[in-house]
Amino acid sequence: MSFAPRPSVQPWARVNKSRKSQIFLASVLPLTLSALIVFFTGLDQNLALVGVFLPLQLVAASLVGFLAFGRRGVGDSFLIVLVVFLSTFVLVLLVSVIVSLVSQGAKAFSWTFLSQNNIYVANTTSLDFGGVGHAVIGTLMIVGLTTIVTVPLGLAMAVYLTQSQSKTKGLVRTLTQAISGLPSVVAGLFIMSLALTLGWERSGLLGSMALLPLMLPTVARVAEEALRLVPVDLRYAALALGAPNYRAFFQVILPAAKSGLVTAILLGVARIIGETAPLLLTVPINNGTSWNIFSGNMMTLPAYIYGYLASVFEPSQNRAWGAALVLMILVALLFGATRLLSRSKSLKSKPTKQKASK
Amino acid sequence: MNSLTKASTLSSENISVWFGQRQVLSDVNLVFPANKVTALIGPSGCGKSTFIRTLNRMHELIPGAGLAGSVYLDGEDIYGEEFDAVSVRIKIGMVFQKPNPFPTMTIRDNILSGLRLSGRKIESADEVVETSLRRASIWNEVKDRLNDQAISLSGGQQQRLCIARSLAMNPQVLLMDEPCSALDPGSTRRIEETIKELSSSMTIVIVTHNMQQAQRVSDQTAFFLADDNTPGGVVEFGATEQIFNGPVDQRTNDYVNGHFG
Numbered sequence: 276m277s278f279a280p281r282p283s284v285q286p287w288a289r290v291n292k293s294r295k296s297q298i299f300l301a302s303v304l305p306l307t308l309s310a311l312i313v314f315f316t317g318l319d320q321n322l323a324l325v326g327v328f329l330p331l332q333l334v335a336a337s338l339v340g341f342l343a344f345g346r347r348g349v350g351d352s353f354l355i356v357l358v359v360f361l362s363t364f365v366l367v368l369l370v371s372v373i374v375s376l377v378s379q380g381a382k383a384f385s386w387t388f389l390s391q392n393n394i395y396v397a398n399t400t401s402l403d404f405g406g407v408g409h410a411v412i413g414t415l416m417i418v419g420l421t422t423i424v425t426v427p428l429g430l431a432m433a434v435y436l437t438q439s440q441s442k443t444k445g446l447v448r449t450l451t452q453a454i455s456g457l458p459s460v461v462a463g464l465f466i467m468s469l470a471l472t473l474g475w476e477r478s479g480l481l482g483s484m485a486l487l488p489l490m491l492p493t494v495a496r497v498a499e500e501a502l503r504l505v506p507v508d509l510r511y512a513a514l515a516l517g518a519p520n521y522r523a524f525f526q527v528i529l530p531a532a533k534s535g536l537v538t539a540i541l542l543g544v545a546r547i548i549g550e551t552a553p554l555l556l557t558v559p560i561n562n563g564t565s566w567n568i569f570s571g572n573m574m575t576l577p578a579y580i581y582g583y584l585a586s587v588f589e590p591s592q593n594r595a596w597g598a599a600l601v602l603m604i605l606v607a608l609l610f611g612a613t614r615l616l617s618r619s620k621s622l623k624s625k626p627t628k629q630k631a632s633k
Numbered sequence: 634m635n636s637l638t639k640a641s642t643l644s645s646e647n648i649s650v651w652f653g654q655r656q657v658l659s660d661v662n663l664v665f666p667a668n669k670v671t672a673l674i675g676p677s678g679c680g681k682s683t684f685i686r687t688l689n690r691m692h693e694l695i696p697g698a699g700l701a702g703s704v705y706l707d708g709e710d711i712y713g714e715e716f717d718a719v720s721v722r723i724k725i726g727m728v729f730q731k732p733n734p735f736p737t738m739t740i741r742d743n744i745l746s747g748l749r750l751s752g753r754k755i756e757s758a759d760e761v762v763e764t765s766l767r768r769a770s771i772w773n774e775v776k777d778r779l780n781d782q783a784i785s786l787s788g789g790q791q792q793r794l795c796i797a798r799s800l801a802m803n804p805q806v807l808l809m810d811e812p813c814s815a816l817d818p819g820s821t822r823r824i825e826e827t828i829k830e831l832s833s834s835m836t837i838v839i840v841t842h843n844m845q846q847a848q849r850v851s852d853q854t855a856f857f858l859a860d861d862n863t864p865g866g867v868v869e870f871g872a873t874e875q876i877f878n879g880p881v882d883q884r885t886n887d888y889v890n891g892h893f894g
Contacts, residue, residue, distance in 0.1 A: 440696055506733070508729065508731060508733040509733060509735060509736075511691065511694065511729065511733070512729065512733040512734075512735070512795070513735075513746075513750055514691065514694065514718075514722065515689065515691055515722055515726070515727040515729075515799075516722065516723075516726070516746065516747035516750050516751060516798065516799070516802060517719050517720070517722040517723035517747065517750065517751035517802065518719070518750035518751060519719055519751075519752075522749075522750050522751075522752065523750065526746070526749065526750055527735055527737075527746075527750070530737035530738075531735075531736060531737050533737075
């Protein structure tokens with residue numbers, strides 16, 4: 276058998292001319308019609324989008340669907356229009372959040388803003404001075420400490436929930452789910468009242484403690500799902516080769532679930548990195564840089580944003596937007612780096628000389 | 634690999650199995666002599682796979698599993714106090730119905746995984762890899778791609794890789810639970826050839842739904858059957874020749890001739 280050149284058109288994608296014009300009309304007419312209605316009646320645009328355009332488009336698409344495939348075509352085209360409309364809606368929401376964050380945050384964004392702290396900065400101080408350096412340090416340290424403590428705990432819980440045959444599993448799973456519904460402000464209040472009762476000084480450490488119950492259920496549950504997805508065949512294969520349980524877990528199950536476990540950690544970090552209420556209650560804020568998480572004041576990015584967002588002064592508002600942008604970039608960097616790290620390891624075992632035949 | 638360990642005789646005595654309160658196997662007495670291939674045949678749900686799992690203590694991993702009776706490996710009870718499940722499984726290897734290579738490992742690492750997982754020292758890794766792959770007759774196909782991921786192989790190759798993985802442990806007995814059920818005729822033929830070659834150095838027990846396969850590869854055959862609402866058991870056990878050409882029991886005759894099942 277010999278190779279043939281790939282045909283440019285896939286046979287299933289061929290559409291005849293009259294259908295092409297039908298599709299063209301069905302995609303253009305509803306939009307023009309709704310535009311005209313808005314223009315002449317002065318109907319609210321958003322209302323027209325949902326109340327005029329969407330129904331018109333659904334009718335038009337259903338009509339074309341009916342002409343092409345009969346009744347089953349109606350359902351298909353109905354669904355396609357809804358899916359495209361709603362996903363565009365969500366996409367617009369998402370993109371507009373990012374665009375406004377970038378455009379507003381860019382005003383404050385500079386190396387100075389990233390590296391300096393907030394000492395000697397008043398509400399009206401120009402953006403040439405001061406920044407979020409201290410808040411970045413605070414956020415990284417507090418979230419970092421929470422992560423260091425929570426990840427082993429959460430993974431251990433996931434292992435317990437998937438690998439053991441204990442009878443208290445159901446109780447543990449229910450409690451974990453219950454904690455995941457805990458309002459973050461309650462977690463903060465709990466730690467604050469604990470500190471007041473015991474006479475502890477408020478510090479970054481307390482902030483980490485308040486974030487722990489928020490992160491733990493996310494890590495535990497996502498990690499549990501990741502471990503559950505590893506086929507039981509693999510565990511049996513390992514055990515049938517004479518592996519003790521712990522080696523089967525560490526050498527076979529854990530590597531197979533690795534990317535899912537990384538996701539669990541990332542989602543956990545994402546859950547807490549923007550938390551504001553618990554930190555406001557437990558961590559005294561600060562304008563200077565502090566590297567000491569165990570005592571004294573400490574600034575975090577959410578607290579910084581909260582502090583400046585309601586200000587009437589423009590430079591302060593810009594600072595809040597800038598800090599929000601920094602927070603988003605921080606999360607993006609964190610996620611990117613972790614994904615890259617967890618991927619490159621699995622690539623390493625692939626051959627360097629030969630092409631992997633797939 | 635230096636010297637191949639000797640094949641062993643495996644025997645089961647009054648094996649009965651329960652899942653929860655339900656008994657699924659009753660009083661199975663079979664002897665698997667050294668260097669012989671024994672086929673376990675019978676309709677689905679008669680307990681063949683369950684039985685083969687009692688032979689290397691994989692059965693106890695299923696929640697709610699119960700067991701009575703003994704399994705002897707060269708006269709020693711593998712459920713006795715001197716044995717633990719891990720050392721039993723090192724001596725008695727197993728190949729599963731579905732190919733299950735470790736997806737995170739390369740072909741080479743899959744072969745060595747048994748040694749690593751059981752905490753043994755690997756002295757001459759390359760030799761172990763080559764010998765095991767050769768014995769599973771897959772060496773020629775994979776020798777140039779040992780560092781590829783195991784899941785890049787085809788289904789038939791994956792199953793032979795799993796056989797090679799078991800062979801790297803140099804087991805005295807190899808249990809195979811329908812090893813060819815997911816494979817094409819070509820792969821099946823190669824695995825059958827492998828089984829014949831392997832029987833010179835180990836004892837083999839194979840569960841199969843394929844009558845021709847049982848006739849081709851086995852020296853002796855056990856026919857399992859579970860009547861409605863009764864636990865499964867062995868109806869007839871003997872030389873393969875006899876089971877297929879002159880069975881004593883009418884039910885065996887019906888089954889091997891395709892009258893039911």
